[in-house]
Amino acid sequence: xxxxxxxKEEILSAYHFRHATKEFNPNKKIPxxxxxxxxxxGRLSPSSFGFEPWRFVVVQNEELRDKIKNTxxxxxxxxxxxxxxxxxxxRTKKDTRYxxxxxxxxxxxxxxxxxxxxxxxxxxxxxxQKSDFNLLDGDRPLFDWACKQSYIALGNMMTAxxxxxxxxxxIEGFDIEKMNNLLNDEGLLExxxxxxxxxxxxxxxxxxxxxxxxxxxxxxxxxxx
Numbered sequence: 087x088x089x090x091x092x093x094k095e096e097i098l099s100a101y102h103f104r105h106a107t108k109e110f111n112p113n114k115k116i117p118x119x120x121x122x123x124x125x126x127x128g129r130l131s132p133s134s135f136g137f138e139p140w141r142f143v144v145v146q147n148e149e150l151r152d153k154i155k156n157t158x159x160x161x162x163x164x165x166x167x168x169x170x171x172x173x174x175x176x177r178t179k180k181d182t183r184y185x186x187x188x189x190x191x192x193x194x195x196x197x198x199x200x201x202x203x204x205x206x207x208x209x210x211x212x213x214x215q216k217s218d219f220n221l222l223d224g225d226r227p228l229f230d231w232a233c234k235q236s237y238i239a240l241g242n243m244m245t246a247x248x249x250x251x252x253x254x255x256x257i258e259g260f261d262i263e264k265m266n267n268l269l270n271d272e273g274l275l276e277x278x279x280x281x282x283x284x285x286x287x288x289x290x291x292x293x294x295x296x297x298x299x300x301x302x303x304x305x306x307x308x309x310x311x
Contacts, residue, residue: 107255107289123246127246137177140177141177143173161260164257171287179222255287262282
């Protein structure tokens with residue numbers, strides 16, 4: 087068994103290593119096995135009520151990469167050199183509303199939830215969406231809620247990458263309407279089931295970044311005993 091103190095030091099080292107890489111080495115590619123590991127940490131990430139309201143679209147096609155680069159100002163300088171580029175999509179209200187076909191199939195056929203338990207579980211989700219978080223007023227609240235879930239997967243993927251020496255950069259620099267129109271034209275949004283949440287580039291840095299700076303521990307952590 088690995089020494090616990092060594093493991094903790096390795097974890098913190100990965101967090102110090104990770105930074106939003108602005109320039110990737112175009113001549114260095116991530117091994118297939120390493121990238122599948124990164125994707126698997128996203129797939130295994132937790133989500134509220136176990137919805138798994140995401141899809142990870144790995145864009146290696148040069149033509150589509152060029153279209154995204156010219157539509158997203160945040161991706162313009164990173165996408166051409168990145169080893170791998172991922173669109174993280176979030177499910178829309180069509181699939182995340184308590185009575186959607188997606189949830190019926192997801193809980194019954196993918197998670198193997200018993201019928202009686204599933205019925206009660208969906209009633210609890212209905213109450214959560216209608217009353218607890220007020221998510222059913224318009225199309226945007228449930229989609230934004232699904233996007234929040236997708237950021238859990240994003241964080242896990244970037245951390246896993248850092249732990250094996252791979253750089254990353256999350257990207258929100260885009261006009262959401264233009265990007266969704268592009269992805270819809272490419273047939274990636276599955277007739278309204280998905281919308282773009284965030285993008286992330288992976289690869290290897292060209293140069294070392296400046297030392298990581300953050301607010302002091304006691305400024306961001308408060309204990310209530």
